[in-house]
Amino acid sequence: MTRMLAFIAALLLTAITVSSACVAGTSLPLQFTIVPRSGDQVHVKFTRERNGHSENNWETSFHPDELSGLDTAALNSPGTRQLRFAIARDAGRVDCAGSGGNQMARGNCSMTSSPDFDRFLSDHGIARPTEEQSFGLIALNVRRDLVDALARARYPTPSIEKLIELTAVEVTPAYIDELSRQGYRPQALQGLVEFGALKITPEYIGSFARAGYANLPPDELVQLKAMNITPDFIAGFERIGYRHLPVDKLVELKAMNVTPEFVRAVQQGDTLPSPDHLIQIRAVSEDMRKH
Template sequence: MTRLFAFAAALLLTALTVSSSCVALPSSPLRFTLEEPNGATNGTVQLTFRQEGNGDTHFTSNSFLTKDLGGLDLAALRGGGSGPIRFAVAGDPGRVDCTGTGGSGRASGTCQVVANPSFNAFLAASGIRQPTESETFSLIAVGANRATVTALADARYPVPSIDDLTDLAALDVSPGYIRALSSGGYRPQTIDDLVEFAALGITPAYVEGFVRAGYGQLKAHELVELKALAITPDYVAGFERAGYRNLPVDTLVELKALDITPDFVRAVQRGGPLPSPDRLILLRSVGQDISKQAN
């Protein structure tokens, strides 16, 4: 039960992280709103893309540096009245060209998605199908790039799908992160596992900590379960000092899910024999007063 809880938590975190970064839009004209927050001094604007149709509304909103919006006239955006506004969001997969009107720190209008033929040719050469217009928009919006595709191939991952590339970019998975996991011997077997690693912040250093603690053969799903509940090598070491050696991952997950600590162990033990992990879990799960328990 607890193992399933931990795994579900990891999947939920992954889904939330990716969906908050990008929502794929249908193949139709896009509308945008661009706003510069009052008093903003860091050169950022909030850019929202929206499409409505068939009773549904699809949108994605992100903060951008003004220097990354090619062609944006800040004087026109900030000026009084209303005037023409033009800018583009560009990346390896293509461009989103936007035109509209604006002033006083706000603009709105429509956009067109223009795919980059050389990027699509690169994908085809890598065994990846050509993205649709809506997928191209998603790839641009999250900053997908060739370097990630190359890093995946170098690390001998399976050929990624368009959705894989979108998810990885939405989570800011860099070629360096992919290489670090691979060179350290901690490469997940699948891209789905890599996405979960990135969503939870599983780093080579995190894995190495468990290797030093005697957990050198952890599987990807076990690392996901441990990280989802913020279980650290220090947490494991605390139980080892209390007398528990080589606790299985499932047991560690159950203990952490119930907030069972070495201090709780000492309160239950009270100078008697070391209680079993199952006893600790039972006492905590039923909420009994440990001060009245006899060993």
């Protein structure tokens, strides 16, 4: 089971890793590049020069309305002309100027943090962000309403880094409020990060309640979702006689690829092997296959 938990932890780490680029130091010059992208969005890369090498710090697609002042007609036209745009967010703004055409552009930017947002954080017991943290807050678009939603749901006061993590895994005020209405509130903010990273929705929780697994602890929901265990997976075992298997056994069975079909293949007579015995059989068969 220790190996199993380590595997789940690795999945979560992969899911919630926030690019270090989003909290890169802002004392370095910031450049932008607009590159062609199909559809109605504008794809922008923000980079910095460090020791003569370009570092990719922030790359995302924007709806043209999000790039205030950008002349999209000029951007898409042949030739080269001067272009300007700004990105205004709760945590501050980025102002850029350069030249472009043919759906491409490049130039330089400056970042300005919002004193009002910094005071808002301070008023909520959150330390004022450093210059590096402000860049992360702006890049991820951390909003005031996230802070308000966390306070409304009585979560612990978040750090700047935790606000960035929550935003990176798309935890929104609506998501927090809906979880609370369903009676789910992970005790720690890290639990909420894991819920968001694994996309544990109220609908997903409700599907287990309907399958007879109501009021599951948050950590068990994380294990189930990390292993992509569904009520259909559980129902398959129930149909052959395994009733209400504990979550830890479901996780081990799924991790070892023990299926109802495998059970039928190894079953002798009418007696069902225990889940632990099934896991041992599968482990032995996998070792034999590798060797």
